[in-house]
Amino acid sequence: MKKDIVMLITDTSIKSIILENIIKDGFIPYLVCISQAPEFLKHTVTQIILIIIDTDKSITELTPFLTLYNNAIEYKSIPLIITTSNWQEEESYLNYSVWDFIAKPIKNCVFQLRVKNAIQHSNFTLTDKLLYLSNYDPVSGIYNKRHFFAVTRKLLNDHPNKNFAIFYFDIQRFRLINAFFGRREGDNVIKYIAAHLQQYQMIFPYFSYGHMSGDVFSFCVSFNTHDQLVALSNKLYNNLETYPLPFAIQPRIGISLIEDNKTDINILFDQAVLASKNCSTNYLQHFCFYENSMNDKSIEEQYVVNNMKEALENDQFIIYLQPKYDLRTNTIDGAEALVRWNNPEQGLISPNVFIPIFEHNGFIVNLDFYIWDQVCKLLRRWLDEGRPIYPISVNISRVDLFNPKLVDTICALVNKYNLSPKLLQLELTESAYTSNPQLIKKRMASLREKGFTILMDDFGTGYSSLNMLKDIIVDILKIDMRFLSDCEIPGRGENILGSIVRMAKWLDLLVIVEGVETAEQVNFLRSIGCEYVQGYYFSKPISIGDFETLIAKKSTFIPPPPDTNQTISADDVWNTTSQLESLFSNMLQAMALYEFDGTNIEVLRGNDTYHAMFGYQEAATIRHIFIDVISDSDYENIWNAFHKVASNHQKAECEFCRKPKNGNPKWINMKLKYIRKMAKKDIILVNLCDITSQKIMEMEVLKYRTALASKENTPQTILIIDDAEVNRTILSNIFKGDFHVLQATDAKGALCILKNHNSLIDLIMLDLVMPEMDGITFLERKLTIPEIAGIPVIVITADDSPQQQNRLLEMGIKDYIVKPFVPAILQQRVKNVFESIKYYNNKLEKIK
Known part of the structure; x- marks a missing residue:
């Protein structure tokens, strides 16, 4: 259609000179106010060949319209003229790509x-626009698919001896961005990606790129090694991950290595597309190289x-139920x-x-x-029919978590069927928590507040399990027995699983x-105290009818025979109301x-x-390995007893001396009794008694006996510790006839x-006042x-205060x-x- 309308935006009385010129040149004037102008x-x-804004208002009131005009590519071919008395704002208007500025009068x-001149420009830019639109995508502003193919073909022809690869990538679940946050936000994501590809062009000397359609992009790049392509894939992934939106912007990248630079671009592109579809659903695997088997x-x-x-x-999707057993x-x-x-053609298709x-x-x-x-409909039917009712857990996909209306949607369902939230349990895989922890923490908290039970599925398979458990509150952990089969070191998987069960009970x-x-x-x-199980040993996933038959029969499974030699159960080990706990508390x-x-x-x-x-602090000791502060010989005694x-x-007994870095050594007597086996470990009950006083007495007796045996004809030895030489001389002279005297100056x-x-x-004579280390500090160290x-120690001092003597x-x-x-x-x-x-010592000997 011919462009013959001049759009006149005005808030003032229209001067005849404007309208006269528009009409005289054969154009149709159309008057609108600023609020009507965008629509x-x-x-x-x-149809618009020119826009004229005639105003005496400040530019700030026109800013929304000017911003729209400046940013929309479809308006680039329409010149804009401003006529105003505010000639001081000319520069500000021109910053918005205004074509001309005419000051009044x-x-x-x-x-x-x-x-x-403006209309001539309009006709000229229309040609440019048509050329631009034939080569560029209007949203992203970069090459469209057709022009990307042409530019890439030339790139490969011009450099036949270089190695190239075609990258194809799209954004996983991109349509949900438009659904959750609006199409404008979706366009912003497209522009963000295009801007990064433009930056890559500055880095790589042989590089072409384009926007294929929707959320699909492609680029061709030269390379020397396979690792360079992997690094580029990671760079792209990390760049997009930083986009400021509570939604994971995750590319699915397919890479086709070009073996022959003459190969048709369409074939290379299709190979990259196939590779992208074979990316693992694991969030860590975001790229894949093309292989022939992918077709x-x-x-x-x-x-x-x-x-x-x-x-x-x-209704081809059918619900199956897999029972959970206590x-x-x-x-x-x-x-x-x-x-x-x-499926009517292929039968049952696996969810995998x-x-x-x-x-x-x-x-x-x-x-x-x-x-x-x-599931909600089924639970409602069971209630109406008076059947036994059990909670059913359903899966929440990672994608669901980004839906701002998720909580409202689930609540609306249980309200629709008049159900208690406790009957509909919600399962999330552990990997879902890694996408956006803060967002998911918020969603889970909201659902728990509404009364829903939250299960973390596949716990332990991720890289931040404990960290997530610390930050995100759940009610139930689900662990797959396959967790054990993946362990290369025998017994380690069992020990870890036992530790997880133990930790869960503490929490x-x-x-x-x-x-x-x-x-x-x-x-x-x-044996490790696990209470709930699910699997083929009990029941495979079954139809709803078979499950109803199962619960109607009140079926139970026959457990394997227990170990009759174990008198205390695994639950007793952890149960705070058990006999064992009572024994602990009252001893x-x-x-x-x-x-x-x-x-x-x-x-x-x-x-x-x-x-x-x-000297431990409550639960901080639960994981403490106590044998880190004893001698090797004592460790061997303890190990042999265990x-x-x-x-x-049966039972065993041993003794050891514990020597902490800070504090006095303690001698401990241990009496051990077997309790039971849990997983690959034995649980042993130990009574511990502090025998330090008894050991010190025994050491003194031993010392006395040794002294008698080796020093029958040898004078006893006194060690004099005093920094004053005159005092040491006096004391030495007093005792040198009857004793062997040693001296220390500090x-x-x-x-x-x-x-x-x-x-x-045999005896220490100690002065209290000395430099660096006084007598009291020496006594504390000696002990x-x-x-x-x-x-034995005799203190010699000038301080005769009763308080000091008592101390x-x-x-x-x-x-x-x-x-x-x-x-x-003194003698x-x-x-x-x-x-x-x-x-x-004689009395002690008689006691012995």
């Missing part, structure tokens, strides 16, 4: 010439896509809803075939809602293990449960007395002497060293002598100390 422009863009001849799989996928809508409309009662406790496609395709193209949202609705979470297929697996799960003696696997000894639980004995109990399932030197000669020293802790006597000194010395008195008091030690 009128949208519907008449192909208007001169007729000037206005006529400028309008003529057959492409035909299968196309069949699925071609028939999916008809299948949903004709191991404690051996009865059904619920079910999981699974889907099968009953169609679910990944639906997740990619977004159709999974439609299928999920269908399943949710069918008040239920655990369901699925994929259970053998009696051995059932016994293993019982004043330190008790703990240990886990022994033949190599490691690890604490599972301990009572309050146990915590007090070792190994003996694990082997004969406490540190004394410790060195004691380290080297502790078995020879931490078992080899010298029992050597030191409490620290175990034998006497307290105040300076200045009276030799006779008698030393003699008294030796006599008291001799008496004490």
